[in-house]
Amino acid sequence: MTTINSEQKLTKKGKETRSRIVAAAAGLMFERGVAGTSVEDVQKEAKVSSSQLYHYFKEKRELVQAVILFQTEQVLGAQEPLLSHLDSMEALQTWRDAIIQLQVDREYQGGCPIGSLASELADMEPAARTALAAGFLQWEQAISQGLRAMHARGEMRADADPDRLALALLTALQGGLLMTQVRKDICALEAVLDAMLEHIRSYLV
Amino acid sequence: MTTINSEQKLTKKGKETRSRIVAAAAGLMFERGVAGTSVEDVQKEAKVSSSQLYHYFKEKRELVQAVILFQTEQVLGAQEPLLSHLDSMEALQTWRDAIIQLQVDREYQGGCPIGSLASELADMEPAARTALAAGFLQWEQAISQGLRAMHARGEMRADADPDRLALALLTALQGGLLMTQVRKDICALEAVLDAMLEHIRSYLV
Incomplete structure (x- = not known):
């Protein structure tokens, strides 16, 4: 549960940036599938630099895990x-x-x-x-x-x-x-x- | 229905090659998804040259259509x-x-x-x-x-x-x-x- 731990340590601004990345990734993956969404696509969509994205997610796999948690919250919340x-x-x-x-x-x-x-x-x-x-x-x-x-x-x-x-x-x-x-x-x-x-x-x- | 028409015009050997390509593509796409399966992967798996594959399927989209028909037959047939x-x-x-x-x-x-x-x-x-x-x-x-x-x-x-x-x-x-x-x-x-x-x-x- 690396992702959750690192999320907890983030500043308010850091949490916002991370959330923006996850929401952007979730949107793209919902439209095009996970295989059809590159880390670069997410970076552009979330308007962050590649080093910013890497700061929060070391690999696509971690981003996918965050997207699953995000979508579960969204779907159940809705x-x-x-x-x-x-x-x-x-x-x-x-x-x-x-x-x-x-x-x-x-x-x-x-x-x-x-x-x-x-x-x-x-x-x-x-x-x-x-x-x-x-x-x-x-x-x-x-x-x-x-x-x-x-x-x-x-x-x-x-x-x-x-x-x-x-x-x-x-x-x-x-x-x-x-x-x-x-x-x-x-x-x-x-x-x-x-x-x-x-x-x-x-x-x- | 280009695919069906061209299938009808094939020789026995041509039909066999085409079937081998479709079965290989179906297997790979079932395992890895369509986005995760390249035309080159199919070519290797079916052991055909790229020009052979191109002879039967002008683009991946046509191959996907053939795979859908193939899987429908397989699933219902089973x-x-x-x-x-x-x-x-x-x-x-x-x-x-x-x-x-x-x-x-x-x-x-x-x-x-x-x-x-x-x-x-x-x-x-x-x-x-x-x-x-x-x-x-x-x-x-x-x-x-x-x-x-x-x-x-x-x-x-x-x-x-x-x-x-x-x-x-x-x-x-x-x-x-x-x-x-x-x-x-x-x-x-x-x-x-x-x-x-x-x-x-x-x-x-």
């Missing part, structure tokens, strides 16, 4: 306050609607910023894979928290497994975001999220 | 004869088991060869996106055919929508394959496929 309170069918429906609206607003571009990095890096960069799995786990646990609350309040049948339902829902969402990007329509995402919400509803008492 | 007969819960369950077993055998590497190309190319290469969407549609229709048969035989409730269920199931599968690759375990794929099959089962009469 779903708040909904994501932390998915403890009713109404809340799940509102969250579903918001995710779908976001894809429509984006004209079906980009897919999931975490999912796209995952598809590119999971088999090639062990450290990136670990960070991406951690990001997905954080997301899954946020969903799970809401479903567990429903279960604990006795609103779900005792035989329901909130953790497994949460994992299935996040997984379905990932498929939906990928298919949206390929199809350039919302049908697949709607179909899979509606099927999953109906499945969850089937466990209500 | 699911046969199951995929063409998904017209019972038993058949769906057998198909689910086979897909899961394949990921276990592969040690959770690679994800879906079509899905990985899709994630990388969908927003960058319009022609690739179209070919990938067509590949997914072919897959979706194969699933749909089975569910429609169940519906037509009156085994599913009249209000079931076999086409939407098929789309949701393929979408869920895509999410599951991506999550398998990131997590290096089978839990997410199992959870999402089981949820979807249970959802389909809820429509049985």
Whole structure:
């Protein structure tokens, strides 16, 4: 966790510069992929010198790790306050609607910023894979928290497994975001999220 | 459809060489991504000269289109004869088991060869996106055919929508394959496929 430690030691100005580099890298990698983004591209986009960039990130690999953490924060943050309170069918429906609206607003571009990095890096960069799995786990646990609350309040049948339902829902969402990007329509995402919400509803008492 | 036309005009030996190039390119692109695979890499892997490669594919873009068609054939072909007969819960369950077993055998590497190309190319290469969407549609229709048969035989409730269920199931599968690759375990794929099959089962009469 070199990156986190070095971040903590930075001055306010240093943190701002580092953040600007990470945001620039995240934007470029989201558009063109990691392989399609050079350190020089990031340097130009962030308007920093190569020695400045090197001061914060000794190699592209470190920058990629920072981008994964950044995108996890962005993606999960963008779903708040909904994501932390998915403890009713109404809340799940509102969250579903918001995710779908976001894809429509984006004209079906980009897919999931975490999912796209995952598809590119999971088999090639062990450290990136670990960070991406951690990001997905954080997301899954946020969903799970809401479903567990429903279960604990006795609103779900005792035989329901909130953790497994949460994992299935996040997984379905990932498929939906990928298919949206390929199809350039919302049908697949709607179909899979509606099927999953109906499945969850089937466990209500 | 330049590629298809030129393929038709080839001699037997020409077709073999072309196939060898496409298979080599597909293998490399599956491992390293499209951006991580140069035409020179393909040339070496397929053991052809650069002029031979150029004879079949004038640019990398054409090679990528051929790889998409190749992977669609491979992925759908590997699911046969199951995929063409998904017209019972038993058949769906057998198909689910086979897909899961394949990921276990592969040690959770690679994800879906079509899905990985899709994630990388969908927003960058319009022609690739179209070919990938067509590949997914072919897959979706194969699933749909089975569910429609169940519906037509009156085994599913009249209000079931076999086409939407098929789309949701393929979408869920895509999410599951991506999550398998990131997590290096089978839990997410199992959870999402089981949820979807249970959802389909809820429509049985």
